[in-house]
Amino acid sequence: MKVGIPKGLLYYKYHPFLNTFFTELGAEIITSEDTNKEILDEGVKYCVDEACLPIKIFHGHVSMLRDKCDVIVIPRIMQLRSREYICPKFCGLPEMVINSIPDIPLSITEPIYAASEKELYQWAQKAGRSITNNRTQIRNAFDKALGEQSKYKTGIKNEDYKINVALAGHPYNLYDDFINMNIVKKLNKLGVGVITEEFIDDNLINDKVKDLYKRPFWTFARNAYGFTLEASNEKMVNGIIYISSFACGIDSVIVELIKDKIGDFPFMILKVDEHTGEAGLETRVEAFVDMLERSC
Ligand code: SF4
Incomplete structure (x- = not known):
């Protein structure tokens, strides 16, 4: 069979x-x-x-x-x-x-x-x-x-980079290199390290989520919210990149909740759909990294 x-x-x-x-x-x-x-x-x-x-x-x-x-x-x-x-x-x-x-x-x-x-x-x-x-x-x-x-463990935690970003989003957007156009390699090439939610203790994610007026109904929302808040509050990273799928209802809510909490902490949302071009994505990533370098 x-x-x-x-x-x-x-x-x-x-x-x-x-x-x-x-x-x-x-x-x-x-x-x-x-x-x-x-x-x-x-x-x-x-x-x-x-x-x-x-x-x-x-x-x-x-x-x-x-x-x-x-x-x-x-x-x-x-x-x-x-x-x-x-x-x-x-x-x-x-x-x-x-x-x-x-x-x-x-x-x-x-x-x-x-x-x-x-x-x-x-x-x-x-x-x-x-x-x-x-x-x-x-x-x-x-x-x-x-x-x-x-x-089997998933997750990315690059060591020894001067600049680091929290890479947030649903697992398929982070681990399917066709969807994210090899963003981890692109960031590493620009001298930027990456950390993903798997390297944040689940209890810390829970603590952050408790601040919300309502318990998140969706597991993806809980993880992304808790991870990005912990990473930014504790200054574990210099910025956050959120890979979001166009037309994702969960992302449309969760990115607003994150933005609301992190204030002016550097945050970039990369929306992907079947029309997303690699050159456009690269330009945005390079501009974001430029900004992080200048603020270091
Ligand atoms: S709508 Fe959002 S959470 Fe649902 S499958 Fe699509 S990307 Fe994933």
Whole structure:
């Protein structure tokens, strides 16, 4: 059985879990290529215009995989932390994809509640049944997948740079180099180091979030807000760059909340969509770095 795993959205965070789980069930894993222009064009062709860039790109990955596998995983990720949710576009992702792209193979679309191991195991039982009915094999595959995931760390923390920026945004915008046009390499080349939210203690993020008049409903919003406030308050960095997808409802709220709190701390929002040009992005990054250098 060939199981297709699209290399989009939270793949960058959770691929060890998915790959190990299905491999242990005896499946052959077929992953789409790194995002490229062809994948973007496929996504734009099939996805509704109103969607954000990462969702369009995910459609492109599915389209590229659909005739290469017997089953395709379209993760309907609902929850990663208790009392918080992921973006609504994740909740309806399977419906968007299945109704937009023709000839999709059998799809694994069970909702993923991953706030606790017990909830996640419920997903594993349902998803695993697409491959085998052997419950012991599913349990063992699940345990092994959790083990592999726990060994895998994401996050960027460059050392020994005179100027540093906090790079904020959703994981797919930070780790898909096609979406962000290799921003980390560009910044490093300009002599600027990068730190991402994974290197801030979760308790510190929680402390910052407590200042808000209302607990954030969205995990992405909580992380970005807590991280940028902690990094700027503690002067861990000289500035903040927020990579935001055009038409992202969560970003439209969270960047305003951040701006409101950080005052005149250097902050740049890079909005990306399928029309974003690399030259324009480079010019903005260079101008921001120039400003940071002058204020050092
Ligand atoms: S959080 Fe924003 S960028 Fe991410 S899928 Fe939702 S709308 Fe798109």
